[in-house]
Amino acid sequence: MQPMEKRTVTLPDGSTKDGFIVYSLGNFISGQTKENTKTSAILNLTFTKNGRTGKMSIDNTSYIPVYMYKSFSTSIQRYKLLVTEMSIVNFESGENTSIGPNAYNNLKNALTLTKKILGEEIK
16 A cells, blocks of 8 residues: 545646545455555545536545455455454454454554555545
């Protein structure tokens, strides 16, 4: 993953418009095993278009951290895309018994890394 940012761009005529840049959201679905290759995010953008002027604006950005989990609970290796925060909460409450303490710690570390790289919502 790489950082994202919202920019206001000034056009040659002096008018401005919003721009949003996200260089990489990571590996959405991957069987890679190296460090930091299992973490990704789903990006949500909210736009508004002015019906009179046709000008678009970016009102809100948010993201959902996800994690590619490799399960060894069966003889067949299975991959699951986990919503990171929800999986952490469900493990802590005892609702999710499909992951163990090691996967739980990996999820917590992945969430910290995601927030460090992508930051909070951009307004």
